[in-house]
Amino acid sequence: MANIRLNILPIKNKQFSFKVYRKLKLEGDKKEDNTWLYNLPQDMDINEYRSYWISFIPKNEFEEYIVDSNMSIGLSKKYIFEQLVKALNVNKPKFEFKVKRLFTDCFVDFIINKYEKGNKIIYMCPYYLEEQNTYGFIIDFKFSKNIDVLFDKEVQKLSLSLDVNGRSNKNYYSDKFRIVQNFITEVYEGIQNIGTEDEPIEISPNLVETTVFHLNKKEYIFSNNNISSSQFQGIRNYGAYKNISKEVTFAFIFEDRFRSFANELYLSLTGKLNPGTFPGLEQMFNININTKNVNQIKLANYSLEAMSQAINEVKTLQNNNPERKVVGIYIEDCAVDSEDLPASNNYYYLKYHFIKNNLPLQVVNYRKLGERNSLKWSTS
Template sequence: MTDILLSFLAIREQPFAFTVYRKLYDGAQKTEDSLWIYPLPEEPGDDEFKRYYVAFEPIPGFVAYECPARANRNLTCRVLTLMVQQRAEAAGIDHSTKLRGFHNSIDLYTESFTKGKRALVLEPYYLESKRQFGFLVDVRFRANKSYPKGDAETLQLSFSNSRNGGVNKNFYGDKYNYVTAQLSRLLPQLGPLVWQDLQLSLVEAFSTVTATTLAKKQYIFKNDNYDYNQFSGIRRYGPYRPGPSDCTFVFLLEERYRAFANKLFLSLTGKRNPDTFKGMHEMFQVDIGKNNIVQIPLLDTSEPHLAGAVEQVRQLQTERPNEHLITIFVEENNHADEPGVSETYYYLKYHLTKLQIPLQVLSHEKISVDSTLKWSTSNIGLALFAKLGGIPWIVKPSISNCLILGIGSAHKFNDQGQIERFFAYSVCLDSSGIYRKLEVLADDHSEESYLSALQRNLVSLLGSPEFAGYTKCALHLPFKIKHREIDSIKAAIEKVRSMEFKVLKINVKNKFFGYSNHNTKTPYASTLVELNPHEFLVWFEGLQQGKEVLNERISPPVHIEFLHSAHTSRESVYPYLQDAINLTGTNWRGFNAKVKVISIYYSSIITDYCTHFEQFPDFRKDMLSLHSPWFL
């Protein structure tokens, strides 16, 4: 076990109570912005709660109520935010407050730049594991609307990039130093926090929470041999499951890329860079040579010429019905924000997916340099192998016979921002990381019909014969999924009695952060912090034991919440958390691919494809339901 410094400042005086003014809710719509509606006990200690109008200033007809902090955590968090706001105003600190629904936070601006402001973000929170109220603290760069997000300067000001413009390997250390320095300056100005007769103060140091470490990912290869590294395992043992032996590689390219395509071909055969990639046959047991290469020349990437190229691929598919085709397209770059670039990619991706032919797109700008191609070929080969249906490796699961369903949605919005078509799907995997299928669950213009279909089709999917051997199921839900969708999913689960279920809501972009005691302040990979019995923080990447050297920017922790669980003992949830970490190791987009839970990551990729595929008049959602991972 180790400790994590959770970026949380606890309130010193606990427990505490504060005065508000309330009136029993009569069902009428709230008309005053100064009124809020909260459930509260009629008397302290009552188990029964009633809904009240709540005001923070005396109002005729409202009664003063001494509210214990734990009576309604959302109300307490709102009051705490207002207390900081009052102190910021009194101290002349530039700030902005967000009070929206259950969200309460305040930005304390620390520095101004041409493109925006840096801010310490304080968000009230109840840390259940310590039974303490306090504030989560982080630093954010708030870019001005007139400047694009994600440019070099804004990335540097948000600590994502270093001062020299590269990826910030010292992301955690830089954030820790900045936040603690600004807190040392601001906390004396903010204290004490005052609410009528109540005075509260903040502990100056971050809270120390106990962390545990989940097991290291173990990769399984041919003949069930295992290794802790994907690349060395493939080289030593070969892929877990071979790809097809009868492959045809179709190169689709303009004449100006022919020399590059020849270099790529030689590199894939292992003849050009054998020290870094021995070849498709040696690495993946897939042959590539002049006898199974077809070249389709492109005059340019205008739609008529692209359509003609797709037709040639279709004819080739007809002529070779027993062969597995894969198309390789070379474009200048893959900058999706540049006109004409993404349109070409999505045109080919759409029409070839309709033909059930995988597509690999390569950026000439990124990998045409010999040294880059040398180190990129293994990743290109891996992607080709996986798209052809091969399984390079799996992970050793924590739970056997466990089905993983990544639930995603890709709703279509009108110009007013309202949903005009509802769409949900499921990426079906098992706990070893093997992709099973993609299933459309619901597609409808009516929300009610959509929710009904979501429930009905999920029950049908879980009860299908192909999943009969699974005794457990973990549903992975993205953070943005709507409450009514979650209710339909829960209702479906209630109707399936043959499986044990766990529902995990996985939030990659969340409000939590934490630091280790290592001099880099970076936690170790697989570190786990329990916020309460059903909410956890997990570091999917981080320092490696015995190799405490940072070669890349380490991402923030992922927040995982268990929904719909009768009990959440460590014994019941830790295996599911372990498998969530394990699934980050089966991203076959590259040997050094992003460390993300593929059930959620693949869902986000599919959502992006659906958004772009909507531009084609003949797009039908059922064309996505393939047993091969076409979206890789």
């Protein structure tokens, strides 16, 4: 069977080394500019790791250290990304580019075409392919819609999800492959060498090849080890693999303007709204949901203070009812077809604090599920 190509540009060096400057992290340390925290071997014993502040430029009280690429995958990815950005700044590719960072992920967006509705973009981000012990860069295509533009058929065509005739694009992957290959040809000379004279690193012009193998048919295990190929029908016919051991209290977190939608969501979970598509939590999971075990946590707005207050109310609800399990349901107002950073920040903030307090949280997007037909098919 023929190999397939992954959208990863590999580094030719299976192993490489690079210079950093490091300082042991001590309690109470504050992060300095242009420093990052990574674990590295304390000395020659590579099995004993400590946390170090890392810089790629000399700093006071930082010692020079040579890192082998197999010591820290995260740091090695960080290094090759910084080297890629350096090469781009020096060699000035024909495409306008922007460096983006989102939490621990780093990207370079290349604008390959501009349109009234948005931009066609090729992006690159560092990656470690464990299967082949290879570092490289994921390289892929996307269409970035302008914020003030409606999501319509033309946007879908530019995104390649629809073909030029407005039908489902059967050539989606081959179209992306062609665009990516053309991009590599045009920029490769400027990104080929991203290392230094002492530490050469070369990017391959060819996407990674990997062998193909077939997985067995996916099956799911339910109560009493019953098996089904359908998650939904398996739950419906046999019940959950493992039931929750406590009675549940549901904490609905939402602004007052979503009261009507919250009621529809509640009725949908009980199975009363669309019993033909979802018969309810009690029938499917043996979990009671009724007016006696549903609480509203009022959200005044989306400020950090309001979010913190909601979290504290849920924690209090759990502490006052240790014999029950409190489950949070947060209704968010988030744009679904564009990057909505404030909503994303709220999402991660709530998720973090719920997980920290051993509380489950389900986030429901009003803009995505606000239409009754969407809710009907999404509840299950």
